[in-house]
Amino acid sequence: MPPTCHSDITDGLNQRPARISPKYFYDQRGSQLFDAITRLPEYYPTRTENALMQAHAADMAHQLGTVRTVIELGAGSCEKARALCHRVRPACFVGVDISVDYLHEAVRRLRADIPGLDARAVGGDMTQGLALPADIPRAQRLVFYPGSSIGNFDPPHALDLLRHMRALVDSDGGLLIGIDLPKDVAVLEAAYDDAAGVTAAFNRNVLTHINHLIGSDFVEEQWGHRAFFNQEDSRIEMHLEASAPIRVRWPGGERHFAAGERIHTENSYKYPLAVFTTMLAQAGFSRAQAWTDERGWFAVLHARP
Numbered sequence: 001m002p003p004t005c006h007s008d009i010t011d012g013l014n015q016r017p018a019r020i021s022p023k024y025f026y027d028q029r030g031s032q033l034f035d036a037i038t039r040l041p042e043y044y045p046t047r048t049e050n051a052l053m054q055a056h057a058a059d060m061a062h063q064l065g066t067v068r069t070v071i072e073l074g075a076g077s078c079e080k081a082r083a084l085c086h087r088v089r090p091a092c093f094v095g096v097d098i099s100v101d102y103l104h105e106a107v108r109r110l111r112a113d114i115p116g117l118d119a120r121a122v123g124g125d126m127t128q129g130l131a132l133p134a135d136i137p138r139a140q141r142l143v144f145y146p147g148s149s150i151g152n153f154d155p156p157h158a159l160d161l162l163r164h165m166r167a168l169v170d171s172d173g174g175l176l177i178g179i180d181l182p183k184d185v186a187v188l189e190a191a192y193d194d195a196a197g198v199t200a201a202f203n204r205n206v207l208t209h210i211n212h213l214i215g216s217d218f219v220e221e222q223w224g225h226r227a228f229f230n231q232e233d234s235r236i237e238m239h240l241e242a243s244a245p246i247r248v249r250w251p252g253g254e255r256h257f258a259a260g261e262r263i264h265t266e267n268s269y270k271y272p273l274a275v276f277t278t279m280l281a282q283a284g285f286s287r288a289q290a291w292t293d294e295r296g297w298f299a300v301l302h303a304r305p
């Protein structure tokens with residue numbers, strides 16, 4: 001974590017309503033809980049994206065052409081990169097993630113699995129710009145951003161991020177990105193409020209992570225999980241709701257929460273395909289091809305300058 005995270009967190013806690021950035025979900029336990037989310041019956045994005053990647057593997061490989069370096073953003077367990085690297089056989093793989101211990105382990109496994117692959121782990125916060133080590137070759141790069149992670153950013157920030165990705169590649173490069181599409185509200189809300197309570201545990205875990213980072217005294221059990229679709233902004237919102245009046249203290253500050261008061265922990269935007277294609281063009285990726293499932297729930301796009 002960069003040293004600025006302390007004030008980043010306390011500023012958010014002092015806002016009205018309070019907020020915590022979703023990037024703080026991903027400590028070791030948070031990353032494990034997220035992996036568990038991707039296997040939930042209600043959480044369709046991962047399995048729909050995986051099915052798309054498999055069903056259109058040959059067509060995608062053809063469209064991608066030669067790829068020298070795959071750069072995966074928010075790489076996490078590197079499971080998706082594994083399948084992609086087996087298919088496109090790059091010389092070099094760079095995994096970028098904020099949860100760097102988890103990433104190092106995943107990159108080690110990847111290296112063992114694909115002998116000869118120059119696989120690297122780069123710890124970094126994408127919201128602070130994307131700087132890669134200078135010795136990563138620039139030719140024929142593919143930026144890989146699966147899982148609809150771009151949905152965490154509101155449209156202006158998502159556009160910023162797409163521009164950063166464009167700056168990572170030359171005219172011979174490209175972007176392979178997954179986006180979650182708008183759909184029936186009941187389907188969306190179940191995916192973020194599962195029956196087994198894994199998403200609730202994932203949401204609450206951010207408080208324990210924050211306790212470690214700033215020395216606060218949040219008690220997970222005092223906070224309820226709230227997840228709903230905000231139709232107007234086309235986004236799932238996740239919040240933590242105080243079950244009673246709660247005073248939270250940390251070195252140098254404190255905050256009182258009334259019963260029912262919320263901390264906003266995540267937005268997950270659902271971009272219509274046409275809206276997202278327009279954003280890609282604005283970011284300098286003028287040629288895009290999309291693959292979608294028959295229900296139209298999820299899309300994988302290959303975008304080129």
Ligand code: AVJ
Binds near residue numbers: 152
């Ligand atoms: C990792 C941002 C794609 O928004 O679906 C899953 C995170 N939050 N369940 C998503 C998440 C709650 C996930 N992304």
